Amino acid sequence: MFRVTLSHLILIYMAVLLGILCFAWLVGEVIRFRQDNRKRRSMVVCDICGHSFEDPSERELLTCPSCGRLNERGKVREI
Numbered sequence: 001m002f003r004v005t006l007s008h009l010i011l012i013y014m015a016v017l018l019g020i021l022c023f024a025w026l027v028g029e030v031i032r033f034r035q036d037n038r039k040r041r042s043m044v045v046c047d048i049c050g051h052s053f054e055d056p057s058e059r060e061l062l063t064c065p066s067c068g069r070l071n072e073r074g075k076v077r078e079i
């Protein structure tokens, strides 16, 4: 058996704790990215009136609930 000093034990503990925190942060970021991507995909902005609405379906042509015009699903511009 090899000898471990208290300072090495604390160092190993801190490294393991830091690794767990980094892993939890990474998993949280991946989940948040997927949720944002899904939300962005379902968001549609009308070309005529500018009304924004959500439609979770996968249809490419959507009717605007405000003006009734058909809109093509596309990317929502970032502000």
Ligand SMILES: [Zn+2]
Residues within 6 Å of the ligand: 046, 047, 048, 049, 050, 051, 064, 065, 066, 067, 068, 069
């Ligand atoms: Zn509209």
